[in-house]
Amino acid sequence: MEEKEIYTELNSIRNLMERSAKFISLSGLSGILAGVYALIGAGLGYYIVYGPYGGLQYRNYYVTEKEIIWQLFFIALAVLFLSLTTGILLTLKKANKKGQNVWNPSSKKLLINMSIPLFTGGLFILILLLRGYYGVIAPASLLFYGLALVAASHYTFEDVKWLGLLEIILGLLATLMPGYGIVFWSLGFGVLHIIYGSIMHFKYDR
Template identity: 65%
Template sequence: MKENEALAELSSIRSLMERSAKFISLSGLSGVMAGIYALIGAFFGYRIVYQTGAGLGYREHYVNDQFVITKLSLVALVVLLCSIGTAVILSTRKARQKKQQIWNAASKGLLVHGGIPLITGGLLILILLYRGYFGIIAPACLIFYGLALVSGSHYTFKDIKWLGFSEILLGLLAALMPGYGLFFWSAGFGVLHIIYGLIMYYKYDSSK
């Protein structure tokens, strides 16, 4: 009997330590919604890039056009803002349901360690836009986003790390085929987000 009580106490202590060390209010549904936003954005991006309706062939010459790049950048910005806003709203709601604080040491660590690669990548992408190196913008987005996920995964669910590795791999493949950046962008920010969001939801949210 005493042994069972000791095990229960150890389990409780471990749970408390995990709650304080990791940001566990991250919502799986926010990942799903981010993926849906990305696919919607990719649809508009497709309409912008493949204007002629001539099929899904190699279209690098279209994405070298400054006007096209500007419109694609606006679409990407809208997708980013919608994704961040949804993540904040759903994660805040989840934290309140679990009676947890949304802003704690773990969320600060996640923000710092995930933010450094994101900010670095964002600045690099702005430089690439300025210099006209449009063909490697999509790979850079995926790679630096993946690095941010891997870096920040120590402060949240470990599943995020594998999503990060997948994004990095897609980014490297996209770098080999710059004319198909839109499709890799759709796969990374759209399909992978939906898959991992569903996994996280059924693993951590639905049963809690």
């Protein structure tokens, strides 16, 4: 066997091992749609907070009205529900198209590693909400989501890790500027998801 053929065989074996060790059925389109949902949700939240004629001037304070806070909370839940539903459906569609099993050891590890930071962050945010620490809710959501993505990236595409790191950076910046929570939230969950989803779509889905 020639050296070139050996190299080709080794590459094939390595790719096969990577496919079996990592969950590769994530859909790039679901990331794009999740970003769109987040931007729509952020737009609704901005309208609720600022009204139709509000500006983007910086504020060194944050919203404290409980009624508004709960409205924003339910908008965030709606965005989360739509994003998860879309992600699951498109991932199943992609897996079926490629003849892959969605529920495998890699997807189980991904789910476990991602769920721990997400559930912890969700409970932490709920405590913040109940205790009235509204200014750190948006930063906390970005930070814990970023940590969840970094933890899950060991079992899927490496691009997920970079998305997670950017989410963490945005979360830290949002902590420094509590008056811009909606802006950072829309950047992290909206713009970054659209960029990430587009990259994933053109790299892996085509």
